[in-house]
Amino acid sequence: MTNYKNYFGFSKEPFAQDIRIEDLYPLPGMEALLDRFLFAVKLSAAAVITGDVGSGKSTSLRYACSKLHPSEFKIIPVIANSGTVLEMYRQIVLSLATEIKANSITKVTKVIRSLILEIAARKEKPVLVIDEAHLARLEVFAQIHVLSQFEFDSKPVMPVIFSGQRHLIDKLLYHTSRPLASRVVGKTHMEGLKLKDMTGYINHHLEIAGVKDRLFSDEAVLAIHQGSGGLLRRANALARGSMVAAAKEECSLVTAEHARLAATELLDS
Ligand SMILES: Nc1ncnc2c1ncn2[C@@H]1O[C@H](COP(=O)(O)OP(=O)(O)OP(=O)(O)O)[C@@H](O)[C@H]1O
Ligand SMILES: [Mg+2]
Known part of the structure; x- marks a missing residue:
């Protein structure tokens, strides 16, 4: 060629695909996304970002994450796929720079919850960021809620940010995802x-x-x-x-x- x-x-x-944060073009939807992202983080709630393929979701997420100071926040980035809950949990554990041998959801959930509390005890806020979330199985949405709530649901510790294609919303509205969906305080759609x-x-x-x-x-x-x-x-x-x-x-x-x-x-x- x-x-x-x-x-x-x-x-x-x-x-280039790996464009640096400081080189980003100010897309019209980027600030609206950042507002909702930061609002959800502040309330330890959830936010949803949707958009067509290649509309700039992952890059805008990168931009939003760059606004969180690493001394105050621990970003836990995962890329969803159509795998099991356990596979998703393994990604979360890996993002936390640990390995885990346990094979039962109950045990892995316990480990992740104690890691989250350890982070919180260091006065950092864990932020779970799930990209390609439309690919996740429905049971993943039901389980994520369990991960991030403490003290009989009264204490949300970890904000969750979902990003994916439009049908992510349908998965969040499914009845088993409702507890998690009810934590959503902001949603934004990346337009062409x-x-x-x-x-x-x-x-x-x-x-x-x-x-x-x-x-x-x-x-x-x-x-x-x-x-x-x-x-x-x-x-x-x-x-x-x-x-x-x-x-x-x-x-x-x-x-x-x-x-x-x-x-x-x-x-x-
Ligand atoms: N703010 C920006 N400034 C300049 N270029 C950008 C910006 N946002 C995205 N891009 C460009 O657009 C490309 C596609 O963006 P991105 O990968 O974020 O889209 P996406 O919505 O996550 O796509 P997919 O649906 O495939 O996951 C990037 O590789 C980058 O080149
Ligand atoms: Mg993407």
Whole structure:
């Protein structure tokens, strides 16, 4: 593939997945998400973040977590899958930098609860952050509630943040998840970007990768916006693909035609 990076003079890969917190573009939904996240953390309650694939949920979560000082908070990040409760619990234990040999839910629950109390005793607040939560089995939602409540349910110790695709809400509304769902004090949905934000978003990514010149025509941005529905990961792929197509033709301006060519390379085009 043509080296578009050299052709356009980037100092690093543009539209990178591991973008640094300090380089983030201020997405319209990011502050609303942060407010709800911090509110839930303050009350030791729960918050829910939903959004389509590639809308910026995990990155915004990373941003929100960065606002919690490590001397006061112990973030417990887990990525849900369709595994058993025990598998989820093992991830939690691993996040707490411990290993566990026990094989029964009762024993592992006891261990995690005592680890949570140890953290609280150090005057830190444990914060459980579950990404891809829509994948979790229903029984996981029922069990998580047991983990985080103390003294006959009167003392919530650990806030829980859920992030996932839209149908996460259905799982939280299922009757066995209700005790946990009743702890939710804020929910937010990451929308696709509007056209004006897409222009800002693309230019921002170009700039942090070392290119300040205007590389995309207005029509190219419009085509990327339409082709991505405003969703960031897809917009990244289209922008990168468009630059490859433009560099191949030795064009210094990326056009809508380049964006259309890029779209034909994506699986769901
Ligand atoms: N605030 C931001 N500023 C700049 N780029 C961003 C920002 N948020 C997300 N991105 C870009 O969008 C990409 C997709 O974001 P992210 O992985 O957070 O989406 P997601 O909603 O978690 O996706 P999935 O549904 O697949 O889990 C990131 O890899 C990053 O390149
Ligand atoms: Mg994600």
